Amino acid sequence: MASRLAPAKVNLFLHVGAPDATGYHPLCSLMTFADFGDRVGVAGGDALDLVVDGPFAAGLSASDDNLVLRAARALIAEARRPVEPVALRLEKRLPVASGLGGGSSDAGATLRLMREALQLPIDDGRLEAVAASLGADGAACLWGRPVLAEGYGEILSPAPDLPVLDAVLVNPGVPVSTPQVYRTLDATAAFGSVARPAMPEALETPQEAAAWLSTLRNDLEAPAVAVAPEVGAVLETLRGEPEALLARVSGSGGTCFALCASDIEAEGLAERIEAIAPRWWVKRCRLGGPWD
Known part of the structure; x- marks a missing residue:
């Protein structure tokens, strides 16, 4: 096959x-x-x-x-x-x-x-x-x-030229409904501008990528946390860890990601999160692509 x-x-x-x-x-x-x-x-x-x-x-x-x-x-x-x-x-x-x-x-x-x-x-x-x-x-x-x-x-x-980014994905095990997240966003009317932000041609290091991304946002993050407070617990945990250059919700929620400076930092962060919350799904990975 x-x-x-x-x-x-x-x-x-x-x-x-x-x-x-x-x-x-x-x-x-x-x-x-x-x-x-x-x-x-x-x-x-x-x-x-x-x-x-x-x-x-x-x-x-x-x-x-x-x-x-x-x-x-x-x-x-x-x-x-x-x-x-x-x-x-x-x-x-x-x-x-x-x-x-x-x-x-x-x-x-x-x-x-x-x-x-x-x-x-x-x-x-x-x-x-x-x-x-x-x-x-x-x-x-x-x-x-x-x-x-x-x-x-x-x-x-x-996309801008990006380095391969070592990251940790964390999901609390709670499915998050995308339609419900959008309904929550609509109820708050907290919409953002969708004009293309100023983007560099290339980002050389994970630190540069995280610094630039920190000036941007996920407009579905707050609604996702409102729908599933467990996602907020993951986000707060990741943002409190020293290896996380940037922590954010992906998409309409469920999973958060943390960008790290290297594979060593990502491995350490993943192991600590697994020890802190053994019921959470934790995956160390690299971000980029295509891979296959």
């Missing part, structure tokens, strides 16, 4: 504007990707089928609304020709509803893997359009490389 990494997405910053007449929120976000995530596999089969396993499989089903199956069906439709059936496997290694773009990244890995495995004559532009049709993060998560996303997430441009 051929397989591909579906890397965790981390929003280094996420600015969210007021909803428009359609109810959608414009945004501006710098996304990067971890060298860890779910894994998608594909092999020949008798019918299009999906098996979900892994440590967080219990939080998902293999039903038609799973983004892996939705991506597979969308790609088959885009191929516009008979396509042999495949058996798909999703190893769910990321917490569900965790702000790490797991479903969108799973879909992106499925699209890349199936195009290659079935040798489908679909160019990158068409593949990106299919990915974008699957959700706001779909296009950004297709290639798993750092990217600036604007509009509703569909307008992509290259």
